[in-house]
Amino acid sequence: MSLNSNDRSIAGFTMAGHALVHWFETAIPIFLVVWLAEFDVTVTLIGLIVALGYAPFGIGALPGGILADRYGPKRLILLCLLGMSLAFTVLAAASVLESIYAIAVGLLLWGIAASIYHPAGLALISTGVEERGTVFAWHGIAGNFGIALGPFVAATLLIFLEWPLVAAMLAVPGFLAVVYGLSADFDSTAAVADDVDAGPDEALSLGDLVTNSRALFASAFAIVFVIVTFEGLYYRGMLTYLPEIMHGLPAVEGLEILPALEQYDIDPGFYIYVGLLVVGMAGQYAGGKLTDRIPAARGLAVFFVILAVLALAFIPVVNLGLGALIVLSGVLGFFLFAIQPFYQNAVAVYTPADSRGLSYGYTYLGEFGFGAASIAIAGFVLEEFALSTFFVVIASFAFVGAGLSVALALGLDRLLDRKSTDAGVDPEA
Template sequence: MALNANDRAIAGFTMACHSLVHWFETSIPIFLVVWLTEFDVGVTLFGIVVALGYAPFGLGALPGGILADRYGTRPLILACLGGMSLAFLVLAVANSIVVIAAGLILWGVAASIYHPAGLSLISTGVEDRGTVFAWHGIAGNAGIALGPFVAASLLIFLEWSVVAALLAIPGVIAVLYGLRAEFDPTAAVADDSDAGPAEALSPAELVENTRTLFASAFAVVFVLVAFEGLYYRGTLTYLPQILRDLPAIESLALPTGLEGIQPGDYIYVGLLVVGMAGQYTGGKLTNRVDPDRGLAAIFVVLVALALAFIPITAAGVGLGAIIALCGALGFFLFAIQPFYQNAVAIYTPPDARGLSYGYTYLAEFGLGSVSIALGGFVLGALSRTAFFLLIGGFAIGGGVFAGALLVGRGRFLNGSGRSEAKADD
């Protein structure tokens, strides 16, 4: 079924914005490789600095959702785009680690707005939500892949400060596009008796709704998403640095040697491209596989992949094995995301959906950012083996809670928290 004009307009706007959020997000680890050389500081300290930037990305999701309800989704998304672009312009003029930290924190605060606001816009404005959510996810993965690819490619020829400024340009263009785009943000709920601007929750209402939400199966979902976020953020932050130090990849170093960029960065980008297939496959499987089963199975795979990196990085293995392992990691790292998004829809009541997604991204990007500081410490003070044991431990934790969700499925689904989302998926 073809999308109507309003659906197409919202799809185009949110796809552009979603891709840019991750365009900026995943270019940061590429810059980290350069900054470690440029500012001559240890990986532990820079891990803390980068964590300060990524933490608001998740911590701001909950207030971002509340602000979107109060002021509307379009203004909040435009503020997100403008803030992210400004943050990278700050990075472009940075001459110290303090300014780098300021730019990253600004980026994290601005970026935190998008997911609750963007998902809210789709849920209230789009008739064919399933199709738009699918393309929205693919656009996000496209940004995830293109950000580091473009950054790594430009760094071969240009100074990192110039590259940071250039990466901000698409964000400025998206702001101009968003100001001109025409769509009805409430078209999908226009006929509902309760349609209309949502009132902002009072502090007492927020506390009460939160208490009700965490007394349901959502509490289990929240914790397993936090473990997935720890795995996701720690892996994607430090894998470029780990890959570039492997003998099989060092032997393929670019002749120019400019800015420390190596072919390992392109293997990292390839991992993110494969993630697009994982995201699409995972989304399709949510129509056939219950989220608890899918989550439990993929967490088992993620444990195996983390442990597989230990011999791969410790021994002088060939390039083919490294590429294959990175490809598998990229596929499953993103295949798991539609399953936890579907779990939120199934295990929460409709009237708490916005709040539940705010908490979900608080867990994914906020609590998940803790692994940046932990990972930096482990890599700096211990070893790569210890790092991947830590990452594998996060997947084990997620798997335990996915198992709890699976074992308690009947009780959870028969409880008051069950929604009608499953029938719509």
């Protein structure tokens, strides 16, 4: 079924926002090496400064969701795009100020602005789009496009231009997206107009926040929240350390790259990693289309089992040839991103429409906030134990997610039916 005009308008607006959030996010690490030389600081200090940008990205999702319910998702997404672009402008000015603290301010502003997007963007899709699964798919593809393109563009421009100019140039698409968004015309509640009693301008007091949060976590959303957190643990742990693991593999070290690029110390494993992200675009699309055909809980269970098996498959494959590693990485990329439309849809299924922003705020607190704990967990495992133990730990996150998803599919949410009814939640998967 083709998208109607309202769905297309929302799809275009949210795809631009999602791509740009990850465009900026993945460009930041490219600047790290330059900043270390430019400001003559330690790796520890620059790491803490960069953490100022990434920490609010997850932590700020909850207040971002609250604000989306209060002011409406379109306003919040426009504020996000403008804030991220201005933050990179501040980064560009840091060279003139010759201050590492200006870098810290710019990254902090970026993290705060970027944290708004996911709860606002997904709330907009869930309440405004009729063909939700299809738009979730295209939305995810746009995010992967930004993830892959951001570091490529930043690294390529840095070969020819000074970093402050590159930072300023990266901000330009964000400003253009703001202009585009101001002209976008759509109904943000077209898919749930009959179910939404409170308009976006109705104030949400502290008491309302506590009441709505208690209602959410007294419903099936509590199960979904834990499921998303374990997906985040798998996602962050695997994607954070897979490039480093590939860097030390004999099959990758023996891979020849273009001689003209060797002078820039480009690791061949980086191309395999980016290829994984590109394949993820197909996974996003396939997963989004399947959400229209498969109940959310059942789909989550299946994909979690596949992800667990793929993590364990790396144990023998890392000792095999390059071809096996590339194939397994591609399959991982497909399923790692194919699962995302399912948990995004699960939030929409198990939450009331008028608390959708709050719901997605909690969702991405679990995904990006609590899920980031696997960076520390997996890092410790890699340092203290064999490589195979790392993949077992990562697989265990997926097995837990699969178990919870099976329980949800079998009717665990019905145990919370009474409280779910009080919260206005539709428990139908």
